[in-house]
Amino acid sequence: MRLGPKLLGVAAVATLALTACADAPSEEKDGGGDYAAGGVTLDAKPDKIVSLSATATEMLFAIDAGDQVEAVDSTSNYPKDAPKTDLDAFNPNVESIAGYEPDLVVVSHDQEGIRDKLKEAKIPTYYAPAAASLDDSYEQIEDLGALTGHRKDAKKLTGDIESEIDTMVEQLPSREDKPTVYYELDDDHYTLTSDTFAGSLLKKAGLVNIADGVEGAEETGGYPKLTGEFILSENPDFVFATGGQTVKDVTGRQGWDSLEAVKKKQVYSLDADVSSRWGPRVVDLMRDITDAVAKSK
Structure with missing residues (x-):
């Protein structure tokens, strides 16, 4: 059957409309109409997010969800335009949080049983604890992407991070003997093992961690305290202070001038914020580590 001119016009308009709907960017296309991840399901795209995690804040802004963030805690100092408040992530108050009328709260700690308290207040809460690996970080970024309607942005971010880190590692010179490393968290000689997030980066960079296998490391969740005598006896090739x-604080310690790391000028002071977070700036941390390894003696 042949269509008359009038019916042909109607059909053409309908086809154009369907094509436009298919091609137009929308929340439905990106979020699939389903804002769910990590055990949280939202009825709509959140536009009053409260972040009680400096790392989660960085993730949210990196996936272009920054304009949906209503408030962040006092430790969220990056990016600078994040709406920083005096909310305390380590001593959280549910009434103060609820005052922002959030449709999503993101936490990395369960201090004061805040997750249960937020649940009682019927405030959706996503839990993003400290990552133990890059895969953990990628999962959190993509969860936040799903919850905020930025799945594509989140997927692109994790892909970019993975690609950049892989490239850094591939460009490292091959070595028969792997250098050893001591990664210092504070001047009391607390450190971490390869079972932690930063520790996994050291391993990826081809470094052998002197804290791996020390007595009590597993019981501390991979964050043992070493003695100065033990560090001197292990004589690491690298020291990263975070x-x-x-560098002067480290190299000036009594007896530490005997360390290979000091002799070879392979002691580095890393940014305290970047090195303690597991968000998008992990690329900066990995670059600091691989740059040091690449130019080592």
Whole structure:
């Protein structure tokens, strides 16, 4: 059957409309109409997010969900335009949080039983604990992407991070003997093992962690305290200080001038914020580590 001119016009308009709907960017296309991840399901795209995690704040802004963030806690100092408040992530108050009328709260700690309290207040809460691996970080980024309607942005971000880190590792010189490393969290010699997030980066960079296998490391969740004597006896090739200690602070300690790391000038002070978070700036941390390894003696 042949269509007359009038019916042909109607059909053409309908086809154009369907094509436009298919091609137009929308929340439905990105979020699939389903804002759910990590055990949280939202009825609609959240536009009053409260972040009680400095890392989650960085993730949210990196996936282009920053304009949906209503308030962030006092430790969320990056990016600078994040709506920083005096909310305390380590001593959270449910009434203060609820005052922002959030449709999603993101936490990395369960201090004061805040997750149960937020649940009682019927406030949707996504839990993003400290990552133990890059895969954990990627999962949290993509969960936040799903919850905020930015799935594509989140997927692109994790892909970019993975690609950049893989490239850094591939460009490292091959070595028969792997250098050893001591990663200092503070001047009391607390450190971490390869079973932690930053520890996994050291391993990926081809470094052998002197804290791996020390007595009590597993019981501390991979964050043992070492003694100065043990560090000196292990004589690491690299020292990375992350708790605000300067290179001079480390190299000036009594007896530490005997360390290979000091002799070879392979002691580095890393940014305390970047090195303690597991968000998008992990690329910066990995670059600091791989740059040090690449130019080592």
